[in-house]
Amino acid sequence: MATVTIEAHAKVNLGLEVVAKRPDGFHDIDTIFQTVSLSDTVVLDSGTALASVVLTAAGHPVPTDARNLAVRAADLLRERKGCPAPSIHLTKRIPVGAGLGGGSADAAAVLAGMNELFALGLALSDLEALALDIGSDVPFLIRGGTSRGRGRGEILDPLPALSGLWFVLVTPPFEVSAAEAYRKSRIRLTGREGFTRLNCSAIQNGDSEALVRALRNDLEAGVVLAYPEVGRVRNRLSELGVLAALMCGSGPTVLGLTTTGEEAAKIASELQGREWQVHIAEPIDTGCRIVTKERPPQDARDVQRNPEQI
Numbered sequence: 001m002a003t004v005t006i007e008a009h010a011k012v013n014l015g016l017e018v019v020a021k022r023p024d025g026f027h028d029i030d031t032i033f034q035t036v037s038l039s040d041t042v043v044l045d046s047g048t049a050l051a052s053v054v055l056t057a058a059g060h061p062v063p064t065d066a067r068n069l070a071v072r073a074a075d076l077l078r079e080r081k082g083c084p085a086p087s088i089h090l091t092k093r094i095p096v097g098a099g100l101g102g103g104s105a106d107a108a109a110v111l112a113g114m115n116e117l118f119a120l121g122l123a124l125s126d127l128e129a130l131a132l133d134i135g136s137d138v139p140f141l142i143r144g145g146t147s148r149g150r151g152r153g154e155i156l157d158p159l160p161a162l163s164g165l166w167f168v169l170v171t172p173p174f175e176v177s178a179a180e181a182y183r184k185s186r187i188r189l190t191g192r193e194g195f196t197r198l199n200c201s202a203i204q205n206g207d208s209e210a211l212v213r214a215l216r217n218d219l220e221a222g223v224v225l226a227y228p229e230v231g232r233v234r235n236r237l238s239e240l241g242v243l244a245a246l247m248c249g250s251g252p253t254v255l256g257l258t259t260t261g262e263e264a265a266k267i268a269s270e271l272q273g274r275e276w277q278v279h280i281a282e283p284i285d286t287g288c289r290i291v292t293k294e295r296p297p298q299d300a301r302d303v304q305r306n307p308e309q310i
Helices: 070-082 100-116 126-131 138-143 178-184 195-204 208-214 222-224 228-239 261-270
Strands: 003-021 027-047 056-060 087-092 145-149 153-157 166-171 244-247 255-260 277-281 289-294
Touching: 003 056, 003 100, 003 138, 003 195, 027 070, 027 100, 027 166, 027 195, 027 277, 056 195, 070 087, 070 100, 070 126, 070 195, 087 100, 100 126, 100 138, 126 138, 138 153, 138 261, 145 195, 166 228, 178 222, 195 208, 222 228, 228 244, 255 261, 261 277
Parallel strands: 056 087
Antiparallel strands: 003 027, 003 289, 027 087, 027 145, 145 153, 166 255, 166 277, 244 255
16 A cells, blocks of 8 residues: 545534633633535655655645644654655645634544554554643544534534534635634623533534524624624625524635535525635544545556545
């Protein structure tokens, strides 16, 4: 095997509750993670001996050095497991710095893909432990599906698969870092109502109406104050008749919930012509997914690979 292609799926947060500030500077959260059909494509190739990881990218512009979490993930496995350096080609469709976990999803895909490419034999729990060294949501993005996330987001409790909902994802033309979102939040960390617990019960009972009623994001108010465009996106989605609209993760993407793909497509069409990026997505029950494994052809010169066509 010389090439592995992986789908790296984005995530949304169905509510986000900030529980406490930790001594290490992070925050304990309580949230529901959900992977969605919007994805990047990651291609790992071991066919050429490289001294260091090489990343090329298409689609949304991203750094191609160690600032990119995909490179950091490859370097981590090289350090811990003595792997060769693969070349990585990334086709970037998930908006960058948007609260959708795009960089973390790419890192998760590299960890899972290198495990396959180099036959490392690492179990899911091993990959998740490594993933936490890269980012708080990387462990979930290896696993995917629907999970309650606690602690920094790494304590995962699987929930029943979500059904009967679609998402309209609207991303304004700027980035918001997670650190900035937490700095700008004005959160009272006492007397919390535990709305994530209500969201979990709604999903376990298959009650989408109860889920919609309980959705909230503790980071949203601070981000909207600093970036009023996020509030305008949320209000426009509400005007168009979504079941609920709330900021996803640390923002600035706002998700609108609908019950059908047709309704989501209709709402998305109303939002075209602006600077906003608009995507329709449905919930899926996987995280990063290996889609192809290939050995090199006998004469590699006869093959021209176009990553945009994967």
